[in-house]
Amino acid sequence: MKNILRRLAVLFCLMLALALPAFAEGEKGEANITPQTTMKELRENPSIKGSGIYTYVYVWERDCGLLKSSKDNDTMLDVIGKESINSCVAGMNFLIDTYNTGTQITYKLYTPEEIAEDKTRDHAELYYFPADKPNAKYAVVLSGNALFYSGEMRGGVSTAWELHQKGYAVFALRYRIGSEAKDNAPIQDLGRAIQLITANAEKFGVQTEDYALLGYSSGGQIAGVFCGQEVGYPRYNVPRPGVLLLAYPINNFYEAKPIYRWLIDTYSEDLRYYDYNISGCVTPDFPPTYFWYGLNDILLMAFNYYEQGPALQKALARNGVPYHESVYKRAFHGIGIAEGTDAEGWLNDAAAFWEEQTAQAQQPAA
Template identity: 55%
Template sequence: MFGIGLMILLAQPAFAEELGQANITPRTKMAEIRSNPSIVGAGIYTYSLDQDRVLDRMYWDAQPLSRLSNHWTAQDAADGLNYLIRTYNAGQRVTFPLYTAEEIAQDTSRDGVELYYLPAEGAQANQKYALVIGGNAIVVSAEIREGISTAWNLHEMGYPVFVLRYRIGMKASNNAPLQDVVRAVQYITEYAGQFGVQAEDYAIVSYSSGGQIAGLFGTDAVGYKNYGLPKPGAMLLGYPVNTFLEFKPVYNILLDPGVCKQRYYKMTLSDYITPDYPPTYHWYGKNDMTLMTMCWSAQGPVLEKALARNHVTHIYHVYDDAPHAVAAGKDTDAEGWLNEAVAFWEEQVG
C-alpha cells in the first residue's frame, strides 16, 4: 500500500553527529529541547503553528516545557520525550512519516503527518497497541501535551504506543484529519509484524477535538469499515467534542469555502452511533471551560445518551474538578481514569 514504506520502516535513523542526553525536565527550556541532537535527529515535532514564526519562536524558546505543556502533563511529557531520546540513541527509529514523497508532492499539506512510536520495554511480538490522538485549538496541536504524556503512561503499563501528528488549522480541509487517522491505522496494520504489534484489538485514546475525529473513525458512516480495517478494541475518550455547534459554518467558510459536501466538523458524533460502535470509555469535567464555551450539555451528555440508546458497551464519568487538556488527569479528580479505561479495554478484548 505504501510503496517504499517498508524500507522507511526498517531503515536505521540518520544520526546526528552527537547524541542528545535524556535529561529533560518540566523546567527545561524549549530552546534546549528543540536543539537536543536526538530530538532533531529523530524528527520529533515540537512546534505548533502559532509557535513557528520568528517572533513567536523567540518567546516560546525561552519558556519551559511546563509552559508549552501544562502543570498537569509536563512531567509525563518530559518522561516520554526522554524515553524517545533513549530509544533513538539505542538505534531504533521513532518517527514514521505517513505519506510518501509522491503523495506529499500531490498535496503539500500531508508533509509532517507522522507517528511517534514508543515501543514497550522488553517487547514481545504480537502485543496490543494504543494509538493516541491529542486535541488542537486550530493552531496549537497537542502531540507533546496530550500525546506523548499519555503515551508515557501507557508505556509504563507495558503497552507499545503510537502518537499521531495530524493536520490542523488551514491544512485540515477536505476531511484531512480524518484521513490521517485512517492512514495511521492502515500503516500500523500493514507493518504490524515489523512493529511487533497485533493489528486487531487496538485502543484509540483521544482528547477534545481529536476525540471527535477519532470517534468518527469508529462509526459505520465514515470509519474503519469503509477502509477494510480492523475494528478498534475500545475507544478511550477524554473530554471529546461531540459537536462543534455554531462553529460548523465558520469551519466550512475557513477550511472548505463553497463546499457543501459532508465534512468531519459538520458531523455530530452522537448522530452516527450505532449498535456496532466499538466499546467506549468517555469522561468530562464539570469545570471544563473549553467545552463550556461549546455548550457543555451538548457534548458528553448527548454522546452518553446515544451510546446508551444503542446499547453500546461503555463507561461514562463526570468529574467535579477536571479541566480541559489534563490528559491523564494528574492532580485532578480524573486521576486514575486511564488505568480504569485500560482495564475496560482489556475486558472487552479478552
C-alpha cells in the same frame, strides 16, 4: 447578530481553553529532560532533533514562519502544564533512550509522490513508542488542536509514556490542522495511520486487532467519527478499533460548525468531519467507549454542555454499546493526564476498561 456573536464567543473559548494549561553521526543526546528544560534546550537535544518528533505548540511557530520559535524560552512546565508535565518529561527521556538504540521514531504517512501532489501531507506523521515485549496491543493517540494548537507533547508523549508503562505500544498521531484540515484531511490521516501500522504490525511488534483510539478534545471527535460507518474505518479497509477512549471529547461542534466551514472548507457543500457528531455515528456495532469530562469544563459549556458528554452517553446506551462514563467536579479542559485534579488516574481506569472489553470480545459465544 446574536448567532454571530455566539459563534465568535465559542471560537474564543476554544482558543482560550487550549492555550492554557536524525542526529549527526556519532552524536547522541542525553536523557536529561526536566520540567525546567527550556523548549530551546529540548529542541537542541541531538536525539530529540534527530527523532523528528514535533515539539512546537502552535502552527505558526514552525510551519507558517510568522512568529519563529516564540516558545523557545519557555520551560517544559510552562508549555505542558503541571497536570501532564511529569508524564511528558518521562516520555521525552524514554524517547531519547529509544532513539539512541537505533529505533526509528517518526514515520511519514504519505509517500514523496503524494506529498508532492499536496504539500500539507508532509505534516502528517506517526511517532512510535514501542512496547517492551512483542505482539503488544497498541493505541493511537490524537491530541486536541483547536485549529491552531498542536498537542503532540501534552497529549501524545505523556500518554505514550503512561501506556508504555502498562505494556502497550503507542503511536502519537500528528494530523493536519487549521487550514490544512480541509477535505476531511484529519480522518484521512488517521485512516492512513492505521493502514501503516496494520501493514507493518510485525515490524512494530503489535497486534492488528483490539487496538485503542485515544482522543483528547477535538482529537476525540475525530477518533469517534472514525469509529462510525459513514466516513470511518470501513472506508480504509482496516480492523475496527477494539475500544474508544476519550478525554473531554467534543461530541458536537455545535455553533462552531459554520466557523470551521468558513475557515477550512469555504467553497464546499459536502459534509466534513466537523459536521458529524460522535453520538450520530453510534450504532450497535460501535466500539466500547470510555469517556470522561468535567462539570466545570468551560469549553464544553460553550459548545452547549448537554450536546457533549450527556448526548454521547444517551446514544451509547440507546444502541446497547458497552461504555463507561466518568464526570468529575473539577477537571478543566486541556489537562491531559490530569495529575493533581479530580480526574487523576483516569488512564488507569481506561486501560482496565480496554482490557476488560477486548477480553470479552475474544470469548466464544455460548
